[in-house]
Amino acid sequence: MAKLFLVYFSPSGSTEKAVREVAKGIEGLPVEAIDLLTPASRKKRYTFATEDVVIFGMITAGKLFTLSDEIFACLHGDNTPFIGIITYGNGYYGIALSEMLARAKNQGFKVAALGAFVSRHSMDTAIAEGRPDSDDLRMMRDFGRKAYEKILGGDMELHNTPGTNWSSWEMGNKVIAYREEHPDEPYALPPSCKAKIITDSCIKCGTCVRHCPVDAIDIEAKTFDVDKCIGCWGCINRCPKHAIISTSKEVEDIMRSFGEASTKRLEPEIFM
Numbered sequence: 172m173a174k175l176f177l178v179y180f181s182p183s184g185s186t187e188k189a190v191r192e193v194a195k196g197i198e199g200l201p202v203e204a205i206d207l208l209t210p211a212s213r214k215k216r217y218t219f220a221t222e223d224v225v226i227f228g229m230i231t232a233g234k235l236f237t238l239s240d241e242i243f244a245c246l247h248g249d250n251t252p253f254i255g256i257i258t259y260g261n262g263y264y265g266i267a268l269s270e271m272l273a274r275a276k277n278q279g280f281k282v283a284a285l286g287a288f289v290s291r292h293s294m295d296t297a298i299a300e301g302r303p304d305s306d307d308l309r310m311m312r313d314f315g316r317k318a319y320e321k322i323l324g325g326d327m328e329l330h331n332t333p334g335t336n337w338s339s340w341e342m343g344n345k346v347i348a349y350r351e352e353h354p355d356e357p358y359a360l361p362p363s364c365k366a367k368i369i370t371d372s373c374i375k376c377g378t379c380v381r382h383c384p385v386d387a388i389d390i391e392a393k394t395f396d397v398d399k400c401i402g403c404w405g406c407i408n409r410c411p412k413h414a415i416i417s418t419s420k421e422v423e424d425i426m427r428s429f430g431e432a433s434t435k436r437l438e439p440e441i442f443m
């Protein structure tokens with residue numbers, strides 16, 4: 172094989188970490204990372220050769236996150252082997268893997284392996300705290316190694332195709348059912364859930380501005396453009412001073428019941 176590409180959309184960094192861990196299972200190839208977080212990065216066109224291998228990772232919310240149309244539109248395979256992973260917050264990933272499979276095929280990739288891995292919940296870091304732990308990390312590396320062995324053996328077919336992942340949470344299952352009925356509707360967090368403030372702890376370091384996927388932050392005015400904001404929680408999680416705080420009562424209520432319903436530890440799931 173020619174080159175290993177690590178491609179990810181990871182607002183709070185867990186998915187990037189997972190992609191890099193999967194890549195540790197693959198030895199002997201030059202590596203190039205493509206971070207699709209910024210608007211400028213998604214304006215480019217990325218083409219991959221038949222001899223390359225792509226590990227792709229994305230945050231999910233019962234389906235692939237907002238911007239998945241834009242993200243997949245800039246990736247072009249030429250029967251390029253594709254190892255896809257999603258991370259989710261120990262609740263449910265719904266239709267995310269089957270959606271990734273369809274989108275990757277549509278963009279010219281050969282989907283050899285897919286994996287769903289639990290990471291701490293970016294909207295409430297007490298949920299799935301400490302994940303991925305050492306067992307998860309080992310499973311990510313094993314997944315990468317097995318997927319690469321499969322590709323080297325010339326087998327690019329998924330013999331074990333992902334379906335819909337359901338939840339132990341009644342509200343979660345309603346969301347998943349809705350996603351199944353409206354697979355083409357992009358994920359969008361309701362505007363009422365995006366309310367947040369920047370407190371006086373802000374030191375104007377610019378980290379949040381540099382990592383906002385949609386340029387929605389005006390740090391001088393300490394305001395957010397709610398119409399642009401996709402509610403990815405990246406600014407909240409990346410701020411070194413914890414100066415950005417969600418003020419949405421709705422989010423507080425949703426996350427309380429999500430946390431109460433999602434106490435059972437979920438394990439990684441792989442499909443090859």
Ligand SMILES: Cc1cc2nc3c(=O)[nH]c(=O)nc-3n(C[C@H](O)[C@H](O)[C@H](O)COP(=O)(O)O)c2cc1C
Pocket residue numbers: 180181182183184185186187229230231232233258259260261262263264289290291292293294360402403404
């Ligand atoms: C707006 C939003 C919605 C989310 N929805 C779900 C969900 O429906 N189920 C779940 O298990 N995790 C959910 N999560 C948690 C993320 O999928 C998880 O924390 C992921 O690892 C974050 O990836 P990142 O660190 O790369 O941004 C959601 C996170 C956000 C910000």
Ligand code: SF4
Pocket residue numbers: 369372373374375376377378379380390409410411412413414415
């Ligand atoms: S990351 Fe935090 S401290 Fe830095 S500019 Fe943004 S809000 Fe201020």
Ligand code: SF4
Pocket residue numbers: 182379382383384385386387388395399400401402403404405406407
């Ligand atoms: S402003 Fe919105 S889109 Fe930008 S990083 Fe914060 S939550 Fe994400």
